Amino acid sequence: MWTYEKKLQYPVKVSTCNPTLAKYLMEQYGGADGELAAALRYMNQRYTIPGKVIGLLNDIATEEFAHLEMIATMIYKLTKDATPQQLRDAGLAEHYVSHDSALFYNNAAGVPFTAAYIQAKGDPIADLYEDIAAEEKARATYQWIIDMSDDPDLNDSLRFLREREVVHSQRFREAVEILKDERDQKKVF
Amino acid sequence: MKSQQPFTSAKSYVPPHSPFDPCPPIGRKYYSTPPNLYLGFQPSDLPQFSPADALRKGTLWKVFYDYYDNPYRKGAGKSRD
Known part of the structure; x- marks a missing residue:
């Protein structure tokens, strides 16, 4: 269960009317390395991971939904x-022609999201290595969007999201x- | 602060270019090597940002802060703070 705070994790301000940026941002909305994929991946993996790290996956998955909401706000405004x-x-x-200006979980090339x-x-270990790779890929995607964007206010929000990928x-x-820690093992040498 | 760290958070290389390549050479290609690649398990007692700064920057820990800007733009790479 969750409690919802009716505010964004970080303010989203868009200073230029540039719908092309919305197209690029869809990569982080419904793309393979986007926030929806991240949230669903961790939220699901947490059931079958050792108890010591369930809470981490739960917390990060929850935060990814907050990021998804920021990306949605950006696309909507644009x-x-x-x-x-x-x-x-x-x-x-x-x-x-399919959605009017409604948001949908497509990537930047218009391919719909898939599990x-x-x-x-x-x-x-396999699952956590995938999660590490997913964070690095999302970080790189934010970098490429920042490289393509001339909107300083949007880039400010994107830099915040990129920094969160680094921390995750x-x-x-x-x-x-x-x-993998072995400090609890009794070892005889 | 960044200069005190034993690592840099970006690297570059020059990709090969042939006289028959259609586009002019891009020169350097850049890639990020953020702090999370270097620290292992986070050590204790690391310096923190103030709470207000941490909320803006996206991390409480100074060592993990990694400002990014388009490296291919002229005058890029300067943090605004």
């Missing part, structure tokens, strides 16, 4: 007042250290 012509110029004509993006192998990767790496 498209809500766009005319069909502006959406067409932004490469979003195909999105418009095949994520895994749960049941092996704690660190915590998953520490989780691996916890699970």
Whole structure:
């Protein structure tokens, strides 16, 4: 169960009318390395991982939903007042004919989200290594979006989200250290 | 603070270029090597940001803060703070 705070984890301000950026941001909304994939991956893996790190997966999965909400806010702000012509110029004509300006879990190329993006192998090390890789891929995706964006206010929010990927990767790496730790073993040399 | 760390959070290399490649060479390619690659388990008693700063930067711990900017833009790489 969750309690909801009716505010974003970090403010989202968009300073330029640029629906093309919304198209790029969809990579983090419904893409393979996006926030939805991250949240669902950790939320599901936590059932079959040693108790010492269940809480970590739970906390990070929860935060990923807060990031998803920030990305949604960005996409919404960038498209809500766009005319069909502006959406067409932004490469979003195909999105418009199916969804109007509604948000949908597509990636930047318009491919809909699929559970095949994520895994749960049941092996704690395999799953945590996947999670570390997912955080690094999400970090890289934020970098490439920042590289493509000229909007300083949007980039400020994207830098916050990128920093969170760095911290999450660190915590998953520490989780691996916890699970492989041998300090409790009695060793005779 | 960054200069005191024993690692750099970005690296670069020059990809090969041939006279028959259609585009002019990009020169350097850049990639991030953020602090989480170097620390292992987080040591105790690391310096922290103030709570207000931490909320803005996305981390409480100074060692994990890694500002990113487009490395291919002129004048890039300067943190705004």
